[in-house]
Amino acid sequence: MPGETEEEPEVHAAVGKGVDFLLRTQHANGSWGESTAGRGYEILADVPGSHHAFRVATSALCVMALRNSNIQEEAVENAIRRGLKYLIQNSCVKRPNSMELYNIWAFGYSLRCFSEALHAGTCPDMETSMRETVEKLVDTLKLYQDLDGGWGYYDFNVGSYRPSGGSASFTTATEVISLYAAKKVGIEVSEQMLQKALINLHRCRKENGSYLYAWNMRYWMSHPVNKIKGSVCRTSGCHLAQYLFNDRVSYQDLVKGVEDLIEHNRFCDIARKRPVPHETWYANSGYFYLYGHYYASMVFQQLNSEDQKRLWPSIKELILRLQEPDGSWWDYPLYGYGKYYGTAYAVLTLCWDRYGRGLYVKKAGEIQ
Numbered sequence: 062m063p064g065e066t067e068e069e070p071e072v073h074a075a076v077g078k079g080v081d082f083l084l085r086t087q088h089a090n091g092s093w094g095e096s097t098a099g100r101g102y103e104i105l106a107d108v109p110g111s112h113h114a115f116r117v118a119t120s121a122l123c124v125m126a127l128r129n130s131n132i133q134e135e136a137v138e139n140a141i142r143r144g145l146k147y148l149i150q151n152s153c154v155k156r157p158n159s160m161e162l163y164n165i166w167a168f169g170y171s172l173r174c175f176s177e178a179l180h181a182g183t184c185p186d187m188e189t190s191m192r193e194t195v196e197k198l199v200d201t202l203k204l205y206q207d208l209d210g211g212w213g214y215y216d217f218n219v220g221s222y223r224p225s226g227g228s229a230s231f232t233t234a235t236e237v238i239s240l241y242a243a244k245k246v247g248i249e250v251s252e253q254m255l256q257k258a259l260i261n262l263h264r265c266r267k268e269n270g271s272y273l274y275a276w277n278m279r280y281w282m283s284h285p286v287n288k289i290k291g292s293v294c295r296t297s298g299c300h301l302a303q304y305l306f307n308d309r310v311s312y313q314d315l316v317k318g319v320e321d322l323i324e325h326n327r328f329c330d331i332a333r334k335r336p337v338p339h340e341t342w343y344a345n346s347g348y349f350y351l352y353g354h355y356y357a358s359m360v361f362q363q364l365n366s367e368d369q370k371r372l373w374p375s376i377k378e379l380i381l382r383l384q385e386p387d388g389s390w391w392d393y394p395l396y397g398y399g400k401y402y403g404t405a406y407a408v409l410t411l412c413w414d415r416y417g418r419g420l421y422v423k424k425a426g427e428i429q
Contacts, residue, residue: 075384094397119405120401226276329345362416
């Protein structure tokens, strides 16, 4: 098992350092991340809503990383409990204006964090509160679903009460996978909402297996970000979201998505730590990198042992080489959040085989 066995002590050591970093940096209120910026350039993020969204999404990822690290220590258990309490109180984040919808990330990752905790029986004394919060989050996602069927983090069109359009394929995939987890723990999810999102993802998929960055880029199919080398960090998540719910993505598609990420890794690696989004080859952004490897690792749970053994060493090395001296990982300097969500993504990637404790494993012939 990666991260635990004697055969992979380097993974075990890296996960331990990552967990130590998260334990050292958790705030007293149970959250992670700061709104401070140590540079002159930052992306648009109005206060307070957008920063609340970043902090909640980051904290949810950190709690998931601690839970799935399988490190049985009192300090880890206490950090998980404080993190869950924070998320119960803060996950239903309001947007600061009609354009910025970063709270979509807070909804998706909080939903997944709670669903995983419920599935594993973590903090049973909080189960009622977690289920009530999950139900609220599912209802809120329905409200924030774009008219085109997906979810996006900006509304540049109308700025309406219900977003007017501009969903991103990978954002939609993130929400769909979280909704899958909610369904698996018995939460009612609107079939109409799901089908709209799945249709959106299917429409964003190109014949070569890559995905449009967003549905509104369908008129620019040949834009670099929509090509395989610009899509590799988003492809696995989009593939997995559809694979879990229908048969429009095959096993071979899942494998090829991971193979493409390994083969063309240099095109997303060049974007790491660069401050300006989409400034590099194929319009890749730094914040694609660890996100993309995390979703590729989720795909591993669907693969047979032969493909796991063949592909895992490459993904493992791509993550291990990037750990910082303080135990963290980061790929994009997003205010004071990058190190924390980056570390969470990396730990979850390295712990792929126990991630979710089977929650995301689709059985043969299963169609939701």
